[in-house]
Amino acid sequence: MRHPIAVADEPAAATPVQVDGRLAALGRFCHRRRRWVLGFWLLVLALGVLIGGRVFEGSVTGTSAGGSESARGESVAAASDSARGTVVAVVDGAPVGDPAVRAAVTAATGRIGKLPGVASVTDTYAAGPALTATDGRASLVSVRMADGSTDAQLKAVTRELDSIRAGGVRTTVGGDLVLEREVKDQTAGDTRFGELVTLPLTLIVMVLVFGGLAAAGLPVIGAVASVGGALLAMFGFSKVMDIDTSVLPIATVLGLGLSIDYALLMVNRFREERGRGAGTAQAVERTAATAGRTVGFSGLTVAVALAGLFVFTSPVFRAVAAAGVSVVVISVAAALTLVPALLGFVGHRVKAPTAPVPDEGFFTRTVRRVQRRPVPVVLGCIALLLAAGAPFLGSQWRNSGAAVLPTSSAGRQVTEAVGQRFPQQAPAPVTVVVGADRNTAQAYAEDVVAKLPGVSGIRSVTPVTDRVSTVEVLVHGDPQGGPAKSVVGELRADRGGLTTYVTGDAASVVDFQHEIATRGPWALGLVAAGTLLLLFLMTGSVVVPVKALLMNVLSLGASLGALTLVFQHGYLSGLLGFSPTGGLETFIPVLVFAFAFGLSMDYEVFLLARIKELRDQGHTCSRAVELGLQRSGRIITSAALLMVIVFAGFAAGQMLMVKEMGIALAVAVAVDATLVRCLLVPAAMTLFGEFNWWAPAPLRRLHQRIGLKEHMVLPPIPAALPAHLPAQRTEWETESEVGQGAERAGAVG
Incomplete structure (x- = not known):
């Protein structure tokens, strides 16, 4: 004692x-x-x-796929447009023809037109019915801010639009510049x-x-x-x-x-x-x-x-x-x-x-139960993780746009109102930037674009400059769904002999998916190679690193499956306080994979290093797994709990993208620290036995020369204690940091 x-x-x-x-x-x-x-x-x-x-x-x-056609098209259109962006106000709550409403709107637009930084201002009374809602009880005021306009000038325009209150109307101000500020x-x-x-x-x-x-x-x-x-x-x-x-x-x-x-x-x-x-x-x-x-x-x-x-x-x-x-x-x-x-x-x-943590405890008992039935445990864990990850196979990726903001956001409210009540002003699902004048672009739209399957019509052909025009294309069904993506491919396959760039949300999603499909395997290969090398240098085995890699992928699949169920299908959306958009933000799955993979390997290192050290000390593989989890299980659990708290705290925010990352990483860490580390890893290592530490002879010799050690032997602490106290054990004195995970978390209180 x-x-x-x-x-x-x-x-x-x-x-x-x-x-x-x-x-x-x-x-x-x-x-x-x-x-x-x-x-x-x-x-x-x-x-x-x-x-x-x-x-x-x-x-x-x-966000856009860097160097993609959609990104280049947006750049061409933006370079040809002298405006910085737009501010749009929805004047709602009274008939558009009400004289008091008309007077208030025209007075405001007159004042706004004189403000510095304003390139142009348009209302329904000057532009016609295109800016009038389909029910006739709302209209739009669109202000284009000049390139180089300041935030102070933008705020002045917003104040003028907010002042439109006559006739019982209410005004909500949005537009791309307001959305940018709100985000x-x-x-x-x-x-x-x-x-x-x-x-x-x-x-x-x-x-x-x-x-x-x-x-x-x-x-x-x-x-x-x-x-x-x-x-x-x-x-x-x-x-x-x-x-x-x-x-x-x-x-x-x-x-x-x-x-x-x-x-x-x-x-x-x-x-x-x-x-x-x-x-x-x-x-x-x-x-x-x-x-x-x-x-x-x-x-x-x-x-x-x-x-x-x-x-x-x-x-x-x-x-x-x-x-x-x-x-x-x-x-x-x-x-x-x-x-x-x-x-x-x-x-x-x-x-x-x-005192150090005892060698017998909760984790030791758990491992022994697992070791008695390793095959059912491995198969059960794999089946559970595969089932949890299955929903991700049906995931849809989207550009959520204004939907990343909470429903209380004025910018989101304006965007949704425009889409529902002003169909002529809503962004087209697909836009083609044509390197030609308006007449040539019009002929291209009529002879090529309008005849493609999936195209429901041409909304407009707009000259941006003498040499650049845009063609807004309407499609059947979901603006970012399968038919819209097919239209993107058809437009890129038949350009009518012109220089064109197919842009818009559907094109952006297509480009993101193409980039991930073509560069994702290289990124995955780089991460896998680096991880396998690090684990080999630490363990001297080729079996353990491969097994760890596969287990981490299973764990990540469960996280991505939960992400799909919650944010695409809307499970728990009420509890988490968001409105599902029908898909996942395009870049989130890739970021979840990178972040969660790194954190999972973190815990893998904590556990494997301790097991490896115990095995090197002469313990059998089964005993090394028992003691390794007993002495590192509590530090893994404690660290995971703190990580989950951090991720959940950020998931409680309002931005949809941050919420997606927080939930996904919290699930990934929780699953990895419990199901994978406490059940799947001990069961798999029990099945493999001494084969866990196998490596070809040349690699074994290489590891002996350049292998990394995750522990070091410390010199003994000079005795400075009362004589009646016993000396500390040498083994405890020289244990590694990773190997002492359980003591670090368990020898508390």
Whole structure:
């Protein structure tokens, strides 16, 4: 039986033995220079807060497949149009012919036409019935803002439109410029809301885990500092590439989750070292040498998963890759520098555990039950995961447009009102940008476009310049459905001898799907190769990495299936507070795969490294799996719980894209940390037995030369304890950080 250990601030009876290695040296430096390190991170946080709003201001809204025909067509049309964008007001609630309404509208348009930054303004009384609703009780006022107009000028126009109130009408202001502003404001608001919800809940959970506020507060402080660094990094990237607004909360949620998890590992290891009798400085050094290795290896696995996004050409994927990898680096840096510095200030107040976690417990019993029936468990888990992922096979991908905003959004209300009541003004499902004058474009529309199957008519042929025109094409059925996509293909197959670009929402979806189909396998291959290499270097096996890869894919399938059920079919939409759009946002499944894959490999490393170390110590494969899960199960569960809290906090926001990412990642982490790690992995490893560690002879020799070790042997802590207390076990003294996962989470309270 192990007795409690009295821990002084610093042991004075013997001189500590210095730990070798760069990470240990980094820990010593950060502890000695903790005021400078803390000052640096406070500066990072302050700068991040100051420029946080500017990051959202400099972001762009709307996504397109980079370099695709639809993106090029939009660029050609935009370059030919001198306007910055439009502001559209729906004047509703009274007959359009009411003299009072007419007077109010014409007076407002007269004033707006004189405002700076306005290129043109049109109302139904000047333009005719095209701007009148089909029921005659609403009309549109359309304002085109000049290129170079300012936000202040846009706000002045919005105020004038809002002032149209005569005759009992109500005015709702929207348009593409208003939508862009609302998307940025709502995304920034959801990000702040997610942080405000997540951090207090995380703190409460960690107080329960650690049994004290001092230890629990350190990961939260590290997470806040990491977010400041993430904002700085994204602000820098926004100067050299377009950062889509939706990228910002995605990168923020990743940074929060990772930094909390990494700080959790560091603080837990510090507590262990204090429990063994190490002083504050020595415990920091030993923590950096062990937990720091885990943090670095974990960050590398997540970064490899995100790096696969660089294969794609779409700006949104490249922006997420750049922002995501930088956030991983910042989270690792905060864990390796800020947390040791903070421990130098408050480490003496952190409660130390009195004994390691026992080798018998809940996870050991669970593994033994699994090992008695490994075949049914494997087949049952695989069947369950396949069934959960099956709905994704019928998923539909869409550009949601204004539907990403909540129903209370004025911009969304105007867009929906235009689509339902002003069919002539609603965006056409397919638009063809023609490099020709109006007459040539008209002939092309009549002779080629109108005769294609699936085309229900030509709405308009509009000259943009003398050499560029647009043809708006109407299609049968869903504007982004199968018939519309077929029309896109037909238009691209027969261009009538002209230079044309087929654009619109349907074309954009087609281009996204084509990019994913052609570049996705390369991205997947890059991620798979990097993951297999890392796991081989860690384990020396070719079987375990392949098995881990397949299990992660099954886990991700379940997440994507849940995503389809919730956001395409509308299950739980009322509870989650959104209106389903009938499909998934085009780029979300790819981002879910990249993020969830990286996080799943994170937990895979925690478990496999511990099992591998126990096996190397001479345990049988079955016993190594038992002890490995017992000693790492609770840290995986604790880390997963914190991740789910972070993702759920962001899913509680209003932006549909952020909600999709939050729900998908929360499901992925929960499934992976429970069903996969606690049941499927032990059952599969039991079936494979010693074959788990097989590798061809040449690869075994290669691993002996260049293999990575996820643990290091620490020098013993000099005795500085009362004589009646027994010495610590050598095995406990030299255990690896990953292998001690269970003790880190379990030796709490």
